[in-house]
Amino acid sequence: MTQFNETELTEAVVKSFDNTPDPRAKFLLQELVKSLHDYVSKTGLTFEEWEYAIDFLTRTGQKCTDTRQEFILLSDVLGVSMLVDAVNHRDRDGATQTTVLGPFYVGEHKVTAHGTDISPNNLTGERMFVQSRVTDLHGKPLANVPVDVWHADDDGFYDSQKANYDEVGASARARFITDSDGRFFFRTILPCSYPIPTDGPVGEMIVQTKRHPMRPAHVHFLVNAKGYEPLITHVFMEGDKYLDSDVVFGVKDDLVAKVEPRNEPEMPDGGKANGQWHLMSYEFHLKPG
Amino acid sequence: MTQFNETELTEAVVKSFDNTPDPRAKFLLQELVKSLHDYVSKTGLTFEEWEYAIDFLTRTGQKCTDTRQEFILLSDVLGVSMLVDAVNHRDRDGATQTTVLGPFYVGEHKVTAHGTDISPNNLTGERMFVQSRVTDLHGKPLANVPVDVWHADDDGFYDSQKANYDEVGASARARFITDSDGRFFFRTILPCSYPIPTDGPVGEMIVQTKRHPMRPAHVHFLVNAKGYEPLITHVFMEGDKYLDSDVVFGVKDDLVAKVEPRNEPEMPDGGKANGQWHLMSYEFHLKPG
Ligand SMILES: [Cu+2]
Ligand SMILES: [Fe+3]
Ligand SMILES: [Fe+3]
Numbered sequence: 001m002t003q004f005n006e007t008e009l010t011e012a013v014v015k016s017f018d019n020t021p022d023p024r025a026k027f028l029l030q031e032l033v034k035s036l037h038d039y040v041s042k043t044g045l046t047f048e049e050w051e052y053a054i055d056f057l058t059r060t061g062q063k064c065t066d067t068r069q070e071f072i073l074l075s076d077v078l079g080v081s082m083l084v085d086a087v088n089h090r091d092r093d094g095a096t097q098t099t100v101l102g103p104f105y106v107g108e109h110k111v112t113a114h115g116t117d118i119s120p121n122n123l124t125g126e127r128m129f130v131q132s133r134v135t136d137l138h139g140k141p142l143a144n145v146p147v148d149v150w151h152a153d154d155d156g157f158y159d160s161q162k163a164n165y166d167e168v169g170a171s172a173r174a175r176f177i178t179d180s181d182g183r184f185f186f187r188t189i190l191p192c193s194y195p196i197p198t199d200g201p202v203g204e205m206i207v208q209t210k211r212h213p214m215r216p217a218h219v220h221f222l223v224n225a226k227g228y229e230p231l232i233t234h235v236f237m238e239g240d241k242y243l244d245s246d247v248v249f250g251v252k253d254d255l256v257a258k259v260e261p262r263n264e265p266e267m268p269d270g271g272k273a274n275g276q277w278h279l280m281s282y283e284f285h286l287k288p289g
Numbered sequence: 290m291t292q293f294n295e296t297e298l299t300e301a302v303v304k305s306f307d308n309t310p311d312p313r314a315k316f317l318l319q320e321l322v323k324s325l326h327d328y329v330s331k332t333g334l335t336f337e338e339w340e341y342a343i344d345f346l347t348r349t350g351q352k353c354t355d356t357r358q359e360f361i362l363l364s365d366v367l368g369v370s371m372l373v374d375a376v377n378h379r380d381r382d383g384a385t386q387t388t389v390l391g392p393f394y395v396g397e398h399k400v401t402a403h404g405t406d407i408s409p410n411n412l413t414g415e416r417m418f419v420q421s422r423v424t425d426l427h428g429k430p431l432a433n434v435p436v437d438v439w440h441a442d443d444d445g446f447y448d449s450q451k452a453n454y455d456e457v458g459a460s461a462r463a464r465f466i467t468d469s470d471g472r473f474f475f476r477t478i479l480p481c482s483y484p485i486p487t488d489g490p491v492g493e494m495i496v497q498t499k500r501h502p503m504r505p506a507h508v509h510f511l512v513n514a515k516g517y518e519p520l521i522t523h524v525f526m527e528g529d530k531y532l533d534s535d536v537v538f539g540v541k542d543d544l545v546a547k548v549e550p551r552n553e554p555e556m557p558d559g560g561k562a563n564g565q566w567h568l569m570s571y572e573f574h575l576k577p578g
Binding site: 006012017019035038040041043044045050054058060061062078079082083086252 | 293294295298299301302305306308309310314315316317318320321322324325326327328329330331332333334335336338339343346347348349350351353358360361364367368369370371372373375376377497498499500534538541
């Protein structure tokens with residue numbers, strides 16, 4: 001049998017993977033064939049559209065470098081990354097919600113003392129004091145837990161996106177170790193909402209489909225306590241205008257932090273405040289694992 | 290609403306494309322989102338599998354050059370290319386079946402006289418005489434029709450794959466113009482079955498899934514008559530052992546040509562034969578368009 005109608009063609013391709021040694025790989029490939037074929041059949045995809053897709057995928061692959069991953073960005077804006085996150089965290093049991101790591105984590109950060117200003121060179125951003133705590137699911141504080149923190153500056157860029165990152169080093173990026181009460185705190189600036197990179201094929205798609213490229217302002221956290229599931233997440237600033245339309249669909253209600261404007265002359269640790277500042281409060285609850 | 294369960298997440302992503310100006314693009318993107326999300330949900334795709342997919346797609350894009358298209362190859366071995374061909378040629382009305390153009394067409398060929406040996410430098414291949422005819426759906430001969438022909442040599446390579454192609458020029462590649470009876474004929478060698486390139490991510494997948502990389506021996510034809518649908522196809526050699534398992538699913542029963550071993554001292558045009566030769570016969574039937 002070599003003459004295929006559309007259904008027989010799909011069956012023949014599925015069958016061609018029958019001898020795949022790894023059963024999970026076999027399942028994933030055979031389901032992929034069915035999905036792709038179903039898509040082509042039901043849309044009646046034309047040659048021109050197929051050619052467009054081939055070219056788009058090729059350009060997406062060729063846009064990738066050591067420091068840029070355009071295929072992850074594509075997965076992000078199609079909501080696939082957050083869906084993979086969701087299907088792998090179906091049962092949270094009250095633990096803090098997860099999100100994707102994102103492209104701006106650069107590996108373990110440098111341990112920094114509580115209260116440190118991690119954006120000392122950023123003179124235009126509004127000042128923010130972050131107070132946080134790490135507990136288990138019953139509220140028991142977890143001590144000595146390393147917490148990596150990173151966020152964009154008030155131009156919407158991460159330190160690692162800048163040309164002079166190698167000389168200047170980390171900014172708005174640090175590691176804190178929780179105290180005996182599970183607490184840590186630090187100073188920084190209010191992060192900004194920022195656009196995903198729009199100079200590649202993915203950005204082109206966002207523009208052509210009249211979506212906006214913005215992510216609401218957030219701070220990334222990676223909380224890694226012994227005996228608990230590592231928590232990768234980010235926490236959003238209450239009131240941001242993009243909370244309901246994050247271009248990568250990363251916002252979850254539980255991940256929006258209270259951020260209050262304050263004008264007390266002292267910050268919570270007794271340090272002096274210079275004019276208006278913001279107080280961000282958030283607690284992390286870890287799941288055993 | 291920002292807190293998504295899996296279904297709500299899919300709906301939110303679909304909705305994000307609601308303002309796409311082009312209605313067909315909107316439809317294709319929204320169906321793509323549904324297909325991708327359905328795949329992730331039903332397979333319960335893990336992070337490691339998602340990362341593998343991102344890396345595979347990236348490497349596929351980066352393997353592409355001016356002369357190599359690894360994403361088309363991926364589409365081919367997943368049967369997607371032939372399915373796109375099928376959904377765009379649902380109604381053949383007795384016209385010759387179509388296939389994909391393939392990566393070795395290099396643009397309009399040089400017009401060559403009937404009877405010419407188009408593989409004169411290939412001394413090891415078995416000799417073949419090809420006799421063919423172009424008609425409409427009622428058998429009426431079509432005269433003055435340009436027919437581009439190309440095939441692999443007896444090592445399984447096309448002329449254009451060779452490093453010295455620029456100096457040596459076309460081999461087993463030519464254009465013939467049909468005579469008043471719609472006929473054309475030429476000499477060449479019997480083409481070989483050949484493997485798709487296996488030094489990239491697609492070849493890696495073929496090896497890991499225990500598929501073979503072979504295409505059954507064939508000759509490509511592009512028949513372009515005024516007033517008729519251009520016909521892109523290839524014609525396979527009767528008896529090839531890969532006819533039932535073409536790695537790119539391109540074989541159709543109607544495209545298998547009669548190829549007979551002969552030992553008459555003269556070929557059909559009266560030219561002298563040197564020992565055994567093969568006679569390949571095939572007719573093309575074009576659809577108005
Ligand atoms: Cu058959
Ligand atoms: Fe971020
Ligand atoms: Fe070929």
